[in-house]
Amino acid sequence: xxxxxxxxxxxxxxxxxxxxxxxxxxxxxxxxxxxxxxxxxxxxxxxxxxxxxxxxxxxxxxxxxxxxxxxxxxxxxxxxxxxxxxxxxxxxxxxxxxxxxxxxxxxxxxxxxxxxxxxxxxxxxxxxxxxxxxxxxxxxxxxxxxxxxxxxxxxxxxxxxxxxxxxxxxxxxxxxxxxxxxxxxxxxxxxxxxxxxxxxxxxxxxxxxxxxxxxxxxxxxxxxxxxxxxxxxxxxxxxxxxxxxxxxxxxxxxxxxxxxxxxxxxxxxxxxxxxxxxxxxxxxxxxxxxxxxxxxxxxxxxxxxxxxxxxxxxxxxxxxxxxxxxxxxxxxxxxxxxxxxxxxxxxxxxxxxxxxxxxxxxxxxxxxxxxxxxxxxxxxxxxxxxxxxxxxxxxx
Ligand code: ADP
Ligand code: MG
Numbered sequence: 001x002x003x004x005x006x007x008x009x010x011x012x013x014x015x016x017x018x019x020x021x022x023x024x025x026x027x028x029x030x031x032x033x034x035x036x037x038x039x040x041x042x043x044x045x046x047x048x049x050x051x052x053x054x055x056x057x058x059x060x061x062x063x064x065x066x067x068x069x070x071x072x073x074x075x076x077x078x079x080x081x082x083x084x085x086x087x088x089x090x091x092x093x094x095x096x097x098x099x100x101x102x103x104x105x106x107x108x109x110x111x112x113x114x115x116x117x118x119x120x121x122x123x124x125x126x127x128x129x130x131x132x133x134x135x136x137x138x139x140x141x142x143x144x145x146x147x148x149x150x151x152x153x154x155x156x157x158x159x160x161x162x163x164x165x166x167x168x169x170x171x172x173x174x175x176x177x178x179x180x181x182x183x184x185x186x187x188x189x190x191x192x193x194x195x196x197x198x199x200x201x202x203x204x205x206x207x208x209x210x211x212x213x214x215x216x217x218x219x220x221x222x223x224x225x226x227x228x229x230x231x232x233x234x235x236x237x238x239x240x241x242x243x244x245x246x247x248x249x250x251x252x253x254x255x256x257x258x259x260x261x262x263x264x265x266x267x268x269x270x271x272x273x274x275x276x277x278x279x280x281x282x283x284x285x286x287x288x289x290x291x292x293x294x295x296x297x298x299x300x301x302x303x304x305x306x307x308x309x310x311x312x313x314x315x316x317x318x319x320x321x322x323x324x325x326x327x328x329x330x331x332x333x334x335x336x337x338x339x340x341x342x343x344x345x346x347x348x349x350x351x352x353x354x355x356x357x358x359x360x361x362x363x364x365x366x367x368x369x370x371x372x373x374x375x376x377x378x379x380x381x382x383x384x385x386x387x388x389x390x391x392x393x394x395x396x
Pocket of ligand 1: 198199200201202222223224241296297298320321322323324325326327352353354355356357377378
């Protein structure tokens with residue numbers, strides 16, 4: 001993988017850089033966790049220090065190809081400006097007249113940002129020609145391209161993959177650092193090696209399990225995914241998140257683990273509530289006795305302790321996805337216990353995923369209590385699965 005140093009003298013050059021600034025916002029569009037923006041700062045400062053004219057590309061949320069003001073990058077640009085200690089001029093469009101003017105107006109060491117690249121329908125298009133046309137418009141804003149948005153390198157998108165075909169390209173220091181940690185996880189990890197999976201992107205994450213079962217010794221399952229496992233074991237799950245069409249696949253995983261001597265650890269108790277609200281009345285029930293009028297919002301205390309013990313006795317741990325709805329205190333216990341256990345691992349502990357990283361910070365854990373906090377959940381998982389990541393391949 002080429003690095004920024006391989007791009008040569010950048011003084012006076014326009015450097016187009018893909019960052020991941022996809023931060024969580026509250027109802028007033030205030031940033032609730034700026035971790036990804038902070039993680040983007042070192043490469044940007046490096047480029048400014050080299051005298052480059054920096055053009056940042058990024059996305060926020062899922063505007064799905066439409067210009068929606070509530071998905072403007074304005075809050076991210078403002079926070080980035082504070083962290084960089086310099087102005088960040090945000091264009092009003094992605095590749096239109098405003099973008100061109102903002103880029104043309106850059107002096108050496110200055111930073112501009114295009115609007116949310118996902119305002120452009122071609123950004124995420126499955127049609128390679130459509131993406132290539134948009135990438136050409138991006139490429140007109142740069143002399144070289146730097147890929148530093150680790151959270152999106154698993155996406156074959158115009159600002160991640162296609163643009164790298166058109167300009168001399170390199171990985172930024174964040175992508176480099178993330179890949180180095182993932183290499184440590186994949187090449188001969190210290191054992192036992194445990195992977196902890198949770199969160200809400202259930203079908204995405206179920207798909208990675210068969211590959212993870214090949215490398216990890218233990219898989220601990222929490223979050224919304226649990227209920228598909230419980231259903232696969234024949235238990236009722238009430239109103240909990242359930243991927244009916246994945247039940248058979250999950251049954252296959254359980255059988256496979258049995259055959260190969262791997263452990264899939266499921267919760268034995270669950271915190272349920274009658275509705276999906278912060279102040280819903282929590283009750284702890286056995287995992288095989290979820291009432292029909294309740295939904296599971298966290299792993300229970302007994303499970304949290306068992307998960308923590310398994311984590312503490314591992315030498316390598318990768319965790320993606322909160323154990324429950326950790327944004328709400330009543331359902332944060334499992335996530336807190338798992339986070340605490342990761343900080344006690346005698347070996348390498350890695351937390352990956354936007355919501356997972358935000359959750360551990362919101363619960364009061366310091367970043368340096370973990371071996372590494374990755375900015376990418378999906379990207380990390382796909383790497384660990386052994387998949388080729390388009391955004392990394394493009395830098396080869
Ligand atoms: P990450 O961003 O770390 O990859 P995800 O995006 O997959 O994680 O999932 C994070 C979300 O999962 C959180 O907002 C959390 O509230 C939600 N979640 C966790 N457990 C449950 C559950 N049992 N039911 C519904 N949502 C859940
Ligand atoms: Mg998420």
